[in-house]
Amino acid sequence: MNRDMKDLEAALEGILFAAGEPVHIDRICSSLEIGRSTAEKLLGKLHDYYAFERRGIRLIHMDNAWQLCSAPELAGIIRRTFEIRKPAKLSQPALEVLAIVAYYQPVTRAYVDQVRGVDSAYTVGLLLERNLIEVCGQLKEQPGRPRLYRTTENFLRSFHIGSLEELPPLPGMDDSGQLRLDDGENPDAAAE
Amino acid sequence: MDGPVYKLEQVVHSKVGMEDFEGPLDLILFLLSKNKIEIQDIPISLILEQYLAYLELRQQMDLEVASEFVSMAAQLMFIKTRMLLSMEDAEAQSEMEQLVKALEERRSSENYAKIKFITARFSEMGEFGRSILLKRPEPLERGRVYKYSHKPEELVAAWRQIEDRGERRTPPPLSNFSEIVRQEPYPVENKARDIMGLLQRGVSSFRLLFQDSRSRSEMVATFLAVLELCKARIIHLTGSASDCTVAATGESLDSLQL
Numbered sequence: 001m002n003r004d005m006k007d008l009e010a011a012l013e014g015i016l017f018a019a020g021e022p023v024h025i026d027r028i029c030s031s032l033e034i035g036r037s038t039a040e041k042l043l044g045k046l047h048d049y050y051a052f053e054r055r056g057i058r059l060i061h062m063d064n065a066w067q068l069c070s071a072p073e074l075a076g077i078i079r080r081t082f083e084i085r086k087p088a089k090l091s092q093p094a095l096e097v098l099a100i101v102a103y104y105q106p107v108t109r110a111y112v113d114q115v116r117g118v119d120s121a122y123t124v125g126l127l128l129e130r131n132l133i134e135v136c137g138q139l140k141e142q143p144g145r146p147r148l149y150r151t152t153e154n155f156l157r158s159f160h161i162g163s164l165e166e167l168p169p170l171p172g173m174d175d176s177g178q179l180r181l182d183d184g185e186n187p188d189a190a191a192e
Numbered sequence: 193m194d195g196p197v198y199k200l201e202q203v204v205h206s207k208v209g210m211e212d213f214e215g216p217l218d219l220i221l222f223l224l225s226k227n228k229i230e231i232q233d234i235p236i237s238l239i240l241e242q243y244l245a246y247l248e249l250r251q252q253m254d255l256e257v258a259s260e261f262v263s264m265a266a267q268l269m270f271i272k273t274r275m276l277l278s279m280e281d282a283e284a285q286s287e288m289e290q291l292v293k294a295l296e297e298r299r300s301s302e303n304y305a306k307i308k309f310i311t312a313r314f315s316e317m318g319e320f321g322r323s324i325l326l327k328r329p330e331p332l333e334r335g336r337v338y339k340y341s342h343k344p345e346e347l348v349a350a351w352r353q354i355e356d357r358g359e360r361r362t363p364p365p366l367s368n369f370s371e372i373v374r375q376e377p378y379p380v381e382n383k384a385r386d387i388m389g390l391l392q393r394g395v396s397s398f399r400l401l402f403q404d405s406r407s408r409s410e411m412v413a414t415f416l417a418v419l420e421l422c423k424a425r426i427i428h429l430t431g432s433a434s435d436c437t438v439a440a441t442g443e444s445l446d447s448l449q450l
Contacts, residue, residue: 087321159321168310
């Protein structure tokens with residue numbers, strides 16, 4: 001790596017540290033006066049460095065926004081240091097609603113109810129509160145003007161996926177058109 | 193064709209039970225998904241074509257199943273045709289609605305099964321979010337606390353500036369003003385003594401005190417001396433502005449403090 005690249009990498013690290021919150025790649029490009037591909041290469045390098053050297057921080061990305069976070073394996077130690085509790089786990093209904101929104105977004109609450117077969121108002125509110133889903137519009141022409149929901153950047157971060165394309169494929173959604181509920185990997189889960 | 197609706201429902205229900213049975217409903221769903229059409233408007237001709245093609249593939253299959261396909265498709269077309277021919281045919285409408293509802297329910301429950309399946313993965317994935325901690329942004333809007341950094345030399349430079357300013361503040365030496373301000377030629381004290389001399393010699397007119405004054409500044413000095421003497425109660429003035437007399441009070445000149 002030549003001198004310039006090393007400087008750029010350092011600058012990038014500094015920006016991400018100071019930002020704390022996710023920084024969009026366009027911002028990085030314009031302030032470092034580099035192209036997008038260079039920026040992506042640098043970010044990838046930094047990401048690999050943290051992971052490979054097992055540093056205390058990690059670089060994650062949500063779509064095109066990049067952010068530093070503490071290494072997940074250090075969670076216990078960090079929590080002990082600051083005497084903070086582990087965030088509550090999402091309940092099964094919350095996971096279901098979240099999955100429905102994630103895969104079929106944008107969706108109305110009525111759709112969520114229809115798929116689950118039960119009222120999901122409380123769970124939708126809970127997910128909104130946790131900033132895992134957000135309102136992204138309204139079906140103006142439908143009675144009641146139902147709101148549309150989608151997943152948030154926080155959802156991508158919490159589930160460690162770079163973009164919605166990285167969601168694991170739903171069973172039976174392959175192109176063969178076969179509606180298989182159990183894809184062989186985990187037949188018990190579907191039968192539950 | 194009596195009671196074929198019952199058959200339809202049976203197929204729907206048996207499928208929900210997750211048997212390994214590829215019934216006509218699966219076919220319809222499959223065809224629906226392939227055509228990317230809404231359940232509400234099933235194009236019979238398209239489905240028929242694809243259905244026939246499908247049947248050809250299935251010729252080796254179990255006849256009983258194949259026959260059920262035929263019956264099913266026929267029933268579907270029968271409902272659809274009746275609906276098309278007479279929109280007022282309530283029975284056909286309701287049968288169609290029933291079919292649509294069954295299909296929708298079926299699709300939802302399939303989706304739900306998929307969602308249930310994936311939540312196990314979601315639960316694992318969510319562990320990441322529960323384990324990372326994020327830093328708050330650096331306060332880019334600076335508060336009152338000073339956070340800039342300086343070199344020590346800057347303090348030295350600042351001190352030098354104070355020194356420069358200090359030199360300018362000390363008053364300039366009197367010699368600088370010798371050309372502008374000369375020592376007063378007629379000290380008030382001398383004038384006071386002169387006045388007392390005059391008074392002792394019997395002079396009593398205020399005006400006469402100024403007789404010997406040769407310049408404006410000497411007159412000023414004399415006047416100041418009169419004022420000072422009055423203040424010290426060594427002399428006192430009486431009379432009017434035009435006719436003023438001066439008299440000594442008898443007080444010693446020593447009490448005059450200038």
